[in-house]
Amino acid sequence: MGNIMKEYPFKRSFYYEAEKAIKRNSMIFILGTRKCGKTVCMRQLKDAFANSVYVDMKTDFKSDEERENFMFQVFKDISDNKNVVYLIDEATYMPLPDKEIAKAASEFSEYDNKNTKIVFSGSQSKALEFWGHIACGGNAVFIRTGFLSYPEWLAYKGITEVSEKTYIDFILNTRQFYKNFEGTKEYLQGCLDETVISNRKAIEYIVGNSVDELDVEMLLDVLYASLVKLHNHTNYESFANENLFVTMLDYYFKKELSETTINEKKERVSAILGGRYKKFKAMSAYDCKEAMRFLSNCGLTTLTYVSDNLKVDPYIAGKFLKESNELYRKPQVFAAFNLTINYPMFFIDLAECVLQDKMADELPRDLLGSIVECHIRSLLPSDGAFEYLNEEGMKIDYISVEGKALEISVSNKRMREVNLKILPDEYEKVLLTKNMADTTDGIKRIPYYQFIYDHSEGKELVEKLKG
Numbered sequence: 001m002g003n004i005m006k007e008y009p010f011k012r013s014f015y016y017e018a019e020k021a022i023k024r025n026s027m028i029f030i031l032g033t034r035k036c037g038k039t040v041c042m043r044q045l046k047d048a049f050a051n052s053v054y055v056d057m058k059t060d061f062k063s064d065e066e067r068e069n070f071m072f073q074v075f076k077d078i079s080d081n082k083n084v085v086y087l088i089d090e091a092t093y094m095p096l097p098d099k100e101i102a103k104a105a106s107e108f109s110e111y112d113n114k115n116t117k118i119v120f121s122g123s124q125s126k127a128l129e130f131w132g133h134i135a136c137g138g139n140a141v142f143i144r145t146g147f148l149s150y151p152e153w154l155a156y157k158g159i160t161e162v163s164e165k166t167y168i169d170f171i172l173n174t175r176q177f178y179k180n181f182e183g184t185k186e187y188l189q190g191c192l193d194e195t196v197i198s199n200r201k202a203i204e205y206i207v208g209n210s211v212d213e214l215d216v217e218m219l220l221d222v223l224y225a226s227l228v229k230l231h232n233h234t235n236y237e238s239f240a241n242e243n244l245f246v247t248m249l250d251y252y253f254k255k256e257l258s259e260t261t262i263n264e265k266k267e268r269v270s271a272i273l274g275g276r277y278k279k280f281k282a283m284s285a286y287d288c289k290e291a292m293r294f295l296s297n298c299g300l301t302t303l304t305y306v307s308d309n310l311k312v313d314p315y316i317a318g319k320f321l322k323e324s325n326e327l328y329r330k331p332q333v334f335a336a337f338n339l340t341i342n343y344p345m346f347f348i349d350l351a352e353c354v355l356q357d358k359m360a361d362e363l364p365r366d367l368l369g370s371i372v373e374c375h376i377r378s379l380l381p382s383d384g385a386f387e388y389l390n391e392e393g394m395k396i397d398y399i400s401v402e403g404k405a406l407e408i409s410v411s412n413k414r415m416r417e418v419n420l421k422i423l424p425d426e427y428e429k430v431l432l433t434k435n436m437a438d439t440t441d442g443i444k445r446i447p448y449y450q451f452i453y454d455h456s457e458g459k460e461l462v463e464k465l466k467g
Helices: 013-024 038-048 064-079 097-110 125-136 150-157 164-176 184-201 216-231 244-253 259-282 285-297 316-321 331-336 344-355 365-379 416-420 448-454 459-466
Strands: 027-032 052-056 085-089 117-121 141-145 301-307 337-341 385-389 395-400 404-407 428-433 438-440 443-447
Touching: 013 027, 013 038, 013 117, 013 141, 027 038, 027 097, 027 125, 038 052, 038 085, 038 117, 064 085, 064 097, 097 125, 117 125, 125 141, 150 164, 150 448, 150 459, 164 344, 164 365, 164 448, 184 216, 184 285, 184 344, 216 259, 216 285, 216 337, 216 344, 216 365, 259 344, 285 301, 285 316, 285 337, 301 316, 301 331, 301 365, 316 385, 337 344, 337 365, 344 365, 365 395, 365 448, 395 416, 404 416, 416 428, 428 448, 443 448
Parallel strands: 027 117, 027 141, 052 085, 085 117, 301 385, 404 428, 428 443
Antiparallel strands: 301 337, 385 395, 395 404, 438 443
8 A cells, every 4th residue: 555645645624633533532433425535534544643553344355254353353452452543444344334333332331441543434424424323422523524625725736825716726626636536427326336335234224325216317317407407597497498508618619619510519518408307307206306315415415495485494405305204295396496516526527528528717607606606505504594586586595594694696796785685684694706805784795715715624724834
């Protein structure tokens, strides 16, 4: 394996959180979306702790018998109070992962152990968190992370400038950090495959983790439909004739190609999106909900309820995703939810798959606005919040139960302020802008990239660069 620090010298924010947790706690769980950087962190921790043992449960053993023997040694070391840090990666590949985690927690409870540490990590974070909470209760540390954040990108590049220029660089080029990222389709297939394996391995049923009826094309249909809807707030049905993806393609190619070629490319894009949308509409309400829930469980999407009632239940999106909820029996419910993609790198990848070309360094404002809306929704609590949209088209992007209201924009147009002014004075009102930063008439204006920076993990890494 070699020294991981030579290949991956950059340490992300959650690495430092894990390093501190190991010094203070016996059991630690590193949770996060598949292939977001957890394994690199685990190997960096191996280099940081001289008394550490790193194992990959998926690849380092030839049989479950070998895995069982290894875990037996771990339990013995707990009873002997041995000074060792076990870094167990791909933990869902243990013979009986839920039982092994429960056994470890039991051993720590039985013996007065201050020296042995165990860090569990793996691609199936929902399963690991479920098993960890059942086994450990409040006696374990759960560290959550995701794909590289905007501040982490700045630190990685050695930049301290928070601006539209560096944000666009981040959303277009984050995939440079993930050298093995093959694409959204391949990523989702891996998520499905590993979920099936973790479900088979566990003794305890993992609530809401069923994927029996799903395939990768269904997941892609939902994601593409969400992009189309995001770009066509007023008329979902007419997207093939009037949609931003076609406009975007024209933007990229109008200076290089003939009008005939441009029209051919427009027709191809419309055909791709049209085919996806038809498949999406043909999905049963149940399958659609299962796909939406799986994407949410993977940490890839955020679901926001849309209502014309300021007194709506702000927790309805979370309730909808629960396995016991039967709202899926009402197909019209899907018109009342806004599904957005959490990480810009996936948004960009899907768009480039349609364009069959790389994005330019300059993005159309509408496209940038859609990416920013998706990104910001992922940074804010989705539980206890909703989107307001009435029949007159009056829209407020985000209203929370705490009385916070947010309008998401990448321009300096003041017309968006009118929407916020319909709310009572006690609401905390924020309007995101291109570069305006002030407070007037009870509305706080913040540049959108500054807001994203302030609400993302990793700011301390940039502050270190500033000295």
